[in-house]
Amino acid sequence: MSALILADALAGVAGPVLHPGDDGYAAELAGFDLAVPQHPAVVVGATGAADVVAGVRAARAAGLAVGVQATGHGITVPADDALLLTTRRAAGVRVDPVGRTAWIAAGAVWTSVLHEAAPYGLAPLAGSAPAVGAVSYTLGGGLGVLGRRYGWSADHVRRLDVVTADGELRVVTAESHPDLFWALRGGGGNVGVVTAMQVGLVELAELYGGGLFFPGEAAGDVLTALLAVAPQAPDEVSLSVALMTFPDLPVVPPALRGRFCAHVRVTSCGEPATCEDVIAPVRRAATPRLDTVRTMPVTAVGTIHNDPATPRATNSRSLVLHRLDAGTVEALVRHAGPRNAFVVELRFLGGALAREPAVPNAVGHRGGAATVYTAAYPHPTGPTEADAAAEQALLDELAPWSDGGALVNFLAGPRVRPADVRAGYEDDRWERLVEIKTAWDPDNVFRINHNVPPRSP
Numbered sequence: 001m002s003a004l005i006l007a008d009a010l011a012g013v014a015g016p017v018l019h020p021g022d023d024g025y026a027a028e029l030a031g032f033d034l035a036v037p038q039h040p041a042v043v044v045g046a047t048g049a050a051d052v053v054a055g056v057r058a059a060r061a062a063g064l065a066v067g068v069q070a071t072g073h074g075i076t077v078p079a080d081d082a083l084l085l086t087t088r089r090a091a092g093v094r095v096d097p098v099g100r101t102a103w104i105a106a107g108a109v110w111t112s113v114l115h116e117a118a119p120y121g122l123a124p125l126a127g128s129a130p131a132v133g134a135v136s137y138t139l140g141g142g143l144g145v146l147g148r149r150y151g152w153s154a155d156h157v158r159r160l161d162v163v164t165a166d167g168e169l170r171v172v173t174a175e176s177h178p179d180l181f182w183a184l185r186g187g188g189g190n191v192g193v194v195t196a197m198q199v200g201l202v203e204l205a206e207l208y209g210g211g212l213f214f215p216g217e218a219a220g221d222v223l224t225a226l227l228a229v230a231p232q233a234p235d236e237v238s239l240s241v242a243l244m245t246f247p248d249l250p251v252v253p254p255a256l257r258g259r260f261c262a263h264v265r266v267t268s269c270g271e272p273a274t275c276e277d278v279i280a281p282v283r284r285a286a287t288p289r290l291d292t293v294r295t296m297p298v299t300a301v302g303t304i305h306n307d308p309a310t311p312r313a314t315n316s317r318s319l320v321l322h323r324l325d326a327g328t329v330e331a332l333v334r335h336a337g338p339r340n341a342f343v344v345e346l347r348f349l350g351g352a353l354a355r356e357p358a359v360p361n362a363v364g365h366r367g368g369a370a371t372v373y374t375a376a377y378p379h380p381t382g383p384t385e386a387d388a389a390a391e392q393a394l395l396d397e398l399a400p401w402s403d404g405g406a407l408v409n410f411l412a413g414p415r416v417r418p419a420d421v422r423a424g425y426e427d428d429r430w431e432r433l434v435e436i437k438t439a440w441d442p443d444n445v446f447r448i449n450h451n452v453p454p455r456s457p
Contacts, residue, residue: 005058005061005062006041006042006058006061006062006083009054009057009058009061009062010042010044010054010055010058012054013044013046013051013054013055014047014048014050014051015044015045015046015047015051015089016028016043016044016045017042017043017044017045018042018043018045019041019042019043020039020041025043028043028045028086029043029069029084029086030072030311031069031071031072031073031075031311032071032072032073032131032311032312032314033072033073033074033075033311033312033313033314033412033413034311034312034313034314035075035313035314035315035412035413035414036075036076036077036078036413036414037078038067038075038078038079038080038084039078039079039080039081040067040079040080040081040082040083040084041064041081041082041083042064042083042084043083043084043085043086044058044083044084044085044086045086045088045089046085046086046087046089046090046106046107047089047090048090048105048195049090049161049163049169049195049196051085052085052087052106052163052169052193052195053163053167053168053169055083055085056085056163056165056167056193056445057167058083059082059083059445060165060166060167060445062083064081064082064083065079065081065082065083065444065445065446065447065448066082066083066084066085066193066445066446066448067079067082067083067084067085067448067449068084068085068087068106068136068189068193068448068449069084069085069086069087070086070087070088070106070107070109070133070135070136071088071109071131071132071133071136072311073129073132073133073136073137073314073412074136074140074314074409074411074412074450075314075412075413076411076412076413076414076416076449076450077447077448077449077451078448079448082448084448085193086107087105087106087107087133087135088107089107090105090106090107090108090195090196091105091107091108091109091112092104092105092108093105093108093112093113093116094116095116095117095120095122095201097120097122100122100200100201100202100203101158101198101199101200101201102116102117102122102124102198102199102201103196103197103198104134104135104196104197104198104199105135105195105196106133106135106193106194106195106196107133107135108133108134108135109130109131109132109133109134110124110126110127110130110131110132110134110137111130111131111302112134113126113134114126114130114298114299114301115299117201118205118297118298118299121203121204121205122201122202122203122204123146123201123202123203123204123205123298124153124156124199124201124202125142125144125146125147125150125151125152125153125156125199125202126144126153126301127142127143127144127145127153128144128145128265128301128302128304128305128307129302129305129307129308129309130301130302131302131309134197135194135196135197136188136189137153137409138153138154138157138185138197138199139154139184139185139186139187139188139189139194140154140186140188140407140408140409140450141153141154141186141363141364141407141408141409142154142409143347143353143371143407143409145209145238145265145267145301145304145305146202146204146238146267146269147238147349147351147352147353148233148235148236148237148238148348148349148350148351148352148353149235149236149238149269149270149351149352150202150352151352151353151355151357152186152353152357152361152363153199154185154186154361154362154363155185155352155357155361155363156199156200156201156357157181157184157185157197157198157199157200157361158173158198158199158200159171159172159173159197159198160172160173160180160181160184160194160196160197160198161194161195161196161197162180162184162191162192162193162194162195163192163193163195164180164191164192164440164441165191165192165440165441165443165445165446169195170192172184172192174359179436179439179440180192180436180440181359181361182360182361182362182432182436183362183432183433183436183437184362185361185362185363186361186362186363186364186429187362187433187436187452188408188449188450188452189446189449190433190437190441190446190449190450190451190452191436191437191440191441191446192440192441192446193446204269204298205297205298206295206296206297206298207267207268207269207295207296207297207298207300207301207304208266208267208268208269208270208271208272208275208293208294208295208296209265209266209267209268209275209293209294209296209301209304210266210291210292210293210294210296210303210304211263211264211265211266211290211291211292211293211304211305211306212263212264212266212279212282212283212288212290212291212293213255213256213261213262213263213264213288213289213290213291213292214261214262214263214264214285214286214287214288214289215259215260215261215262215286215287215289216243216245216259216260216261216262216337216338218262218285218286219243219262219332219333219336220329220330220333221285221286222241222262222264222282222285222286223241223262223328223329223332223333223346224285224326224329225281225282225284225285226239226241226264226282226346226348227324227325227328227329228281229278229279229281229282230348230370231324231348231350231369233278233348234270234274234278235351235352236268236269236270236274236275237266237267237268237270237274237275237278237279238266238267238268238347238348238351239264239265239266239267239278239279239348240264240265240305240345240346240347240348241262241263241264241265241345241346242262242263242265242305242343242344242345242346243260243261243262243263243332243336243337243343243344243345244260244261244263244343244344245258245259245260245261245338246258246259246261253290255289255290256289256290259289260337260338261289264279264282265304265305266279266293266304267301267304272295279293313376313413314375314376314412314413315375315376315388315412315413315414315415316373316374316375316376316410316411316412316413317373317374317375317391317392317395317406317410317411317415317420318371318372318373318374318406318407318408318410318411318420318424319371319372319395319398319402319404319405319406320349320365320368320370320371320372320402320403320405320406320407321368321369321370321371321372321398321401321402322367322368322369322401322402322403323369323401324369324370324401325401327400327401328398328401331394331397331398332344332346332372332394332398334397335390335393335394335397336394340387340390340391341376341384341387341390342374342375342376342387342390342391343374343375344372344373344374344394345372345373345374345375346370346371346372346373347370347371347373348369348370349368349369349370349371350369353366354366354367362425362429362432362433364405364407364424364425364426364429365405365406365407365424365425365426368405371407371410372394372395372398373407373410374391374394374395375412376388376391376413388415404423405423405424405426406420406421406423406424407424408421408424408450411424411450416450418451418453421450421451421452424450430452433452434452434453434454434455435455437452437453437454438454438455441454442454442457
């Protein structure tokens with residue numbers, strides 16, 4: 001009976017409707033993260049809001065959960081036996097240079113927004129990996145390389161077009177639906193499917209930034225120098241460091257190929273001389289194998305972190321630190337090394353990231369000093385048990401510097417637990433999210449995500 005219900009409800013969908021065994025079903029599911037195989041009952045390739053409305057209504061009629069996938073980053077829960085909406089066909093971007101805003105459809109990636117905004121000398125608050133979907137990134141908070149100057153990506157949302165669990169398309173703003181507006185900006189897709197969003201842009205044509213790639217054996221000195229300069233850096237300077245072994249592949253610069261390095265990432269939207277003053281002590285800590293810090297167009301922001309762009313089995317964890325000292329450095333150096341099959345990244349927070357926006361939202365842990373992100377190197381089936389244990393040992397040792405908080409956008413893979421998602425929010429934010437979820441999606445239709453469950457009846 002549910003098959004007949006689905007067929008009838010989805011008859012008018014403009015995009016493809018695919019079931020297991022259909023040609024194109026596997027290709028439609030393909031995305032960046034490979035660690036969580038998915039087997040949805042039906043996949044709807046949405047071309048716009050009308051297809052999303054039809055998909056949600058069909059799922060409700062057939063008693064199915066609803067998942068949403070743009071690029072396939074950050075998957076933690078498989079959309080098994082669910083209705084999965086893929087949004088990559090709805091990828092339009094429209095820039096208003098007078099109002100300094102961008103209208104972004106559900107499947108657009110930051111690369112497209114950067115490209116369309118650049119001719120006007122404007123830029124969005126994109127992430128370090130511009131190939132990520134702009135909407136899903138923003139709903140999770142959005143910690144970008146310009147964050148210390150401009151805040152979280154979610155802070156700059158003006159309007160959201162949302163299909164709620166009852167299948168209705170709603171315009172959500174601070175005035176029209178303040179509860180939904182608060183929850184969606186930082187609370188993810190727990191209360192609806194966002195079909196488009198309007199975000200504010202900043203005036204920015206160029207950046208000063210790049211990477212300082214130090215030998216891994218100098219990691220302790222490099223980290224110590226970073227801890228000395230990062231907290232006092234002006235807001236326009238953002239710093240992070242990744243401790244990792246670069247693959248021995250031809251695409252990797254010879255100076256880094258197969259080597260364990262401390263990769264310091266530098267981003268500044270201010271004067272280059274000011275940035276150089278900030279990072280001078282870091283430069284003196286050791287001699288870099290490679291230095292790519294330079295002035296660049298803002299459209300080249302992805303070259304600063306050079307995050308992977310090819311699909312892989314992603315497994316990542318997150319921990320927010322509230323203080324940093326010599327003990328933090330010792331713990332990081334002790335657990336991150338050439339023998340470990342995971343990368344450790346430390347991103348310094350503060351600045352505008354610590355301040356509430358004019359219209360508050362659900363983004364958690366604004367008071368953190370830094371965030372630690374760990375990601376397992378790709379394996380065909382994800383990390384081994386030994387890899388996962390080594391990763392957990394680092395997070396356990398860092399516990400004294402943390403309140404146990406996490407950032408949900410940095411949680412990916414099958415090892416993410418409900419407790420990890422809960423750690424993404426302080427108690428008051430979590431309770432408000434639960435209240436709003438219960439009001440708008442009491443049946444938890446939208447549960448294929450970093451889920452905030454509704455209260456039981």
